[in-house]
Amino acid sequence: MATVKNALSTRTFSVLATVGNNGNCKRKPPHVLTVAGSDSGAGAGIQADLKACGSLGVYCSSVVTAVTAQNTVGVQGVHPLPEHFVAAQLRSVLSDMEVDVVKTGMLPSIGILRVLCESLKEFPVQALVVDPVMVSTSGDVLAGTSTLDGFRDELLPMADIVTPNLKEAAALLGGLRLETVADMHHAARCIYNLGPKNVLVKGGDLPDTSDAIDIFFDGKQCHEFRVPRIKTRNTHGTGCTLASCIAAELAKGSSMLLAVQEAKRFVEGALLYSRDMVIGSGPQGPFDQLYKFKDQAFTSYRGEHFDPNSLFLYAVTDWRMNKKWGRGIVDAVKAAIDGGATIIQLREKEAKTGDFLGAAEACKKICQSNHVPLLINDRVDIALACDADGVHVGQSDMPVSKVRKLLGPNKIIGVSCKTLEQAERAWVDGADYIGCGGVFPTSTKENNITIGLDGLKALCSASKLPVVAIGGIKKGNAGSVMELGVPNLKGIAVVSALFDQQCVLTETRCLHSLLMDISASTMA
């Protein structure tokens, strides 16, 4: 199984800037066209696609292939549109509107499927995402057997990714039994042989698993995505939403693997937010694809207020060390920033409240003028009083959910985690990043448990949040941490390596340039 390279995630948005007649700069937003059925209940189909793409900041046009009558009980009726009118819609949009990515959902007849293939040949797009909708999550059949042949022989060979659930994967493979994760790996490879460039087999229906497991195969490597299953009745439309999000991320310029990861994060977030929502009386409810607009606090970590790259060189102050070397906290912070620290945490365990606040206010000014975020360790009151950028808490400090309530959606919250359960909780509770350690033994924090490089690696691989490594890290071993190359590991947090030293400026400069060299060589 492959590890995901910790690529710098700056996205190249598909934005075409042109100068209009009046001299104004015009902007072409990333554009997904969904070709799918209408769901009267608005949980799935065209309605889900529009909401998901809109939430991700992508323009979404729509070609309706069928109108369905459905609700939380099931599908009461399907009314396919005439082929010539599906063709007319496709021509209208594709000939005029500079579509980046086409995403397909319900294609209710082989005729409609062929009309789509012809249109795509006439108007090629950057990527084609095929959600081979055949059976709804409620078990209702949405595409006949003739369409199955069309998927296999005509549409899949054109697809950049196909995203079958277990039933659809089984149908595409002639009724193959898919009951285990090993079966899913096998299915992903077999479907790949039908012609798509990438395959995502979704294991949401896999029996006897507490995790939701998906298998992604890009023709070379199989990636296994495992997340704890979210217990909710509101899962109608997950397939449509996932495929739309993949399409939206591709339209924004993501690589396929990152698009899939981001799409999965979006769906998980939406399910979590909507898990207790009650709409309709049937067995399967919709979830809220617009959740990001509803509860800022819930989704704060995805907001604009935090750039995970700021974790690159994270300086954590220590009152005793600064005293030992005869300098004040404000001078120490200034030197760390001048040397290249990308984020500062004031960890002043022994300071009196008044002194701490005074120092925090002075540091805030320096940090602000250097565009470096300032966090406060443990003390939410001090953070509020000095309007710091955020707070770092541990497992025995104030819980993240409470800190979020107090600080609001636009502040940064970091939380220390040593286990995968803690990391999952951090995400659910709305933290922005995880501090993971002790990577090595440290004398700065008493009785700290060392989890080692292996513990760090396991946590980073499972985490949905960016991670900064901490504990005993210094020039001599920083390379071994960053060269792990694990997803989500964004930097190192250090105390004694900067502050238990004669010259904070020199030590910070030195560590910063070492980190730059490492990231240049790992990206090469």
Ligand SMILES: Cc1ncc(COP(=O)(O)OP(=O)(O)O)c(N)n1
């Ligand atoms: C970046 C970062 N990671 C971990 C910690 C430790 O926080 P905590 O577990 O609350 O321990 P104390 O720092 O409060 O002793 C941290 N401070 N920063």
Ligand SMILES: Cc1nc(C(=O)O)sc1CCOP(=O)(O)O
């Ligand atoms: C504050 C802190 N937290 C840790 C954790 O494992 O969560 S280790 C640690 C101390 C880090 O100091 P130094 O860089 O001097 O080893």
Ligand SMILES: [Mg+2]
């Ligand atoms: Mg603490």
